[in-house]
Amino acid sequence: MANNITGKTYDWGLLKRVFAYAKPYKAVFAWSIFLTLALAALAPVRPYLIQLTLDKFVFFNDSSGLLNMTLLMIGLLLLQTLVQYYQTLLTNTLGQSVIKDLRIDVFNHITKLRLKYFDKTPIGQLITRTVSDLETIADIFSQGLISIVGDSLQIITIIAVMLYADWRLTLIVLVPMPFLMIATYIFKEAIKSAFQDVRNQVSALNTFLQEHISGVSIIQYFAREEQEYKKFKVINAEHRDAHIRSNWYYSIFFPVVELIVALSLGLLVWYGSKSILTNQVSPGVVVSFIMYINMLFRPIRELADKFNTLQMGMVGADRIFTVLDTDEKTPNTGNLVLPQMRGEITFDQVWFSYRQTEEMPADNEWILKNISFHLKAGETLALVGATGAGKSSTINILNRFYEISKGQVLVDGVNIRNLDINYLRSHIATVLQDVFLFSDTIQNNISLNNPAITLEQIIATAKDVGAHEFIMRLPGGYQYDVQERGATLSVGQAQLISFIRALVHQPKILVLDEATSSVDTETEHLLQNAIEKMMEGRTAIVIAHRLSTIQNADKIIVLEKGEIMEMGTHQELLKLGGYYKRLYDLQFASAGIVK
Template sequence: MANSVSGRAFDVSLFKRVMRYVRPYNKLFYLTGALTILLAILTPLRPYLIQYTVDNAIVKPNGQLLITLTIVMVSILIVEGGVQFIQTYMANKVGQSVIKDLRNETYDKIVNFKLKYFDRTPIGRLVTRAVSDIETISEIFSQGILIIVGDILKLVVVIGFMFYIDWRLTLFSLVPIPLLIIATNIFKNYIKAAFQDVRNAVSNLNSFVQEHITGMNIVQIFNQEKREHKRFSDINKEHMKAHIRTVWANSIFFPVVEILSATSIALLVWWGSKSVIQGEASLGNLVAFILYIYMLFRPIRQLADRFNVLQMGMVASERVFKVLDTDARIEDSGDKIPSYLKGKIEFDHVWFAYEGEDWILKDLTFDVSKGETVAFVGETGAGKTSVINLLSRFYEFQKGSITIDREDIRTYDLAKLRERVGVVLQDVFLFSDSIYNNITLYNDSISKEKVIEASKLVGAHEFIMKLPGNYDFNVRERGGMLSVGQRQLIAFIRAYVYDPSILVLDEATSSVDTESEMMIQRAIEVLTKGRTSIVIAHRLATIQNADKIIVLDKGRVMEIGNHQELLKKDGHYKTLYELQFSDAEEK
């Protein structure tokens, strides 16, 4: 019992939170509510007029009065239809306006989450929250709360008219209502749990499809199509079962409503006919009551439908608010706004772990001078990529300090810090858009002339001009229309036009052919000129001219020096160097 009460209380607080998003549209919302009230009054007028017409223009023939009342009823019907159109339009406009704001807020929250959050959360689940769940919330306004209020008001007005016409017939007609209330309450409790299962099933389905379409090459390389289809079939089956539970509830509830409605009409006809014969009620009363019974039970049945919509909206809103309430943003407490960074970097006894105390970087200490090119080398898992993740504050370190120009990086405004630190990753991500937009990322301050100039300096202008549409060529999803080397060059142009003070190149030549590598090496020379640069590479041949090479092993600095100095030390670097070149000779 306590759980049920707390559940209802939670729903009320959740609903109040949803309704806060209506505040900017209060005028439109209240106007829609006023039209809803008007509809609740207009609709029950027609049976009353029919009752009056039957008793005063048909039973007692009066042709002129019949024509007049018919015109009045048709006029009311036209007005009712017009009000219904405006009310429906406004209700949907409120709903769409609310979800527009809510979706903007949700997306703004998601894009500012720490990368650690995305490491743990399936992308398909976030897509479900930002798209289908929020779309479901709109129905709270278009098909939910206002319509529910209108139906309840209609019930009140209908029962009021019924008591006004004949209180005895009214009481007799309402005999099945307690049973209907009990059935509705049982249905409500069951359907809430069923809709929660439906939304969970949709989320699981979206997550699976998104992940496996993205990783389809792995599925096909390892010949896993049949196994993955079996897994998808199992998840899809759970989705079907969840929907079937809602269908099962509806399939029972709505016939119950129809049976109770028919029972009420049967009782009314039996008792009312006897009353008409005995002269205790008029024929118009009986006709009006039959119409009122339909008006009474139809809103109750629709209330169940509306409640379904409201429950789905509340379930969806609960899931969306869990995202909005997630505290996964990097704390941006810095207020320093650097227009330019000299580029002196210092890591002082830095410790970092993605989870708990499973340290990836251990007591890491090094420095990079202004304008210096420093390369990080080491085996996979040595902590190279973690260094650049900390420098741009994609993740937060636990111990020690990181400074740029002798200022703690956490004192810089986060957005401005990332503007001044340009990163070119090994796995270049391009959006399904033009080359120009992929370079500028819709930054209006970057002109096309600047993009073309950067492309020529990097050495990409020639191949871009050979593409259909040149800089307007759509690279498709993830840049699938370009080669790995071409995507890498686009990333270099992007970094160049943003003119960062510090440049980070992560495995920039690890996955390209020899010709592309030569082009990329020339591009790197252009990009690193006059900038502090950090280069992470597996191919030691590409960083032999670096001012300083830092060798990492299991998160610790093992050696620091230039290429020649490290070879003379006969340590970790020389071992890595000899292994690579012996492998190259064997190939």
């Protein structure tokens, strides 16, 4: 995407969106502009005072006047220092305040995107957008547009003062200016491309690191350290080369500028000396022009860099707003909140495909085909089938993580599209096979920092599922930090914590997605007791490969390639002698059990 972003420096629509985030900080913004203008106005004053000092006091040996002018210049320096300090402070404060608000909006937007978006977007790319791309937007305020305006005004002011002092000297000084403008333009275009390449390489590096650090166990299991190391060396080298290219342009540009400045200074000394000898100009004017040259060429030299800073800020803004403009949210189509949810679930001729287009998907793209079942409040439904049969898709649809293509899903007789989505999800608790725990305390992992959930409630729930004793054996008990993804806990312990998390939120509907498939038989027995406690008085949907765990379910559905092949109780399905019976016999035979 970023490769195609060019010329965004002048995208005023994009710039307007960025500056809209500065509205809450109007006072800071106004003061930043005022101080920038003040710096531009103060810039030529000091050289002019030096000119007056030389011409009117030094050459006439006026020590009293010299002292007064010296004190005046010291006062001016202090004023300029103070103005520069507050201008820098305010512009940086403005930039950081804007990206703070933007980062909040981006994070809030990302957390509400449907799962389909994350299926196709690398997490490392989103991290780059939310962190480093946003930092470039801060530079729009601290080093970009405001600084460009200030430098431009300073250039105009200095040239005006120089013309007023001596137009002939001014023209001589400006003779090398076209060469500087050409060099600046070439540098600006070259560095723009280099900076874009740097941003792309940063994104690629972040994506690679995020994926490979998260999956480091897989790398080690399969002894892929050396191969992944070689891949990383290539990506890291490309990242280095991109930075070197950008630095190379600087190493060419700045010496060229210094050469042009020296040429302008040489012309000034040549023509100024002749003019002094012929009394056409005073020595003070020539000295002041030396200072004007430095003040004139410094902002011109920096303008190219600041234009590219602005350019990169706009590239970052374009990327950020692309994320914010992503229409991948599950629409909150309803605002209905039931007086009391019972947990009755109905799937009515539901068809689903991950390919959501205006055209209907092909036959082989359907994940679920004409799924219909009814589950009374408090009943338990078990979903059985091979990998890819559509079991997990069924519960994702219930949570509205994905939208169905045809049919309807009802909860308590109401289409879930008519229910407020936050209300719906707050009454559905899901326990997954792969438990995700944050790098935080056990208490916060259970409550998810919900202040309405007290430690007493958590302890009571932990006792119900049989997890209180193992938690109290940990250092700090419920304040124990589980580290990233619960790395310091066993699989069974992490699963028990996820059970407590599900129960403490008091859901009406409980979803267990192969919640015991990753643990040993002994731990599974402990978890099974916890599951029975969890299911009491709740509607439950259980996905399980081990049929021994679902024999007491009120209804079992056998899915194959997205279609319902069989439906009934455990005993009813055994009597059918079909798919379920074959799967049941296979599992018992593999376990060495003779019936």
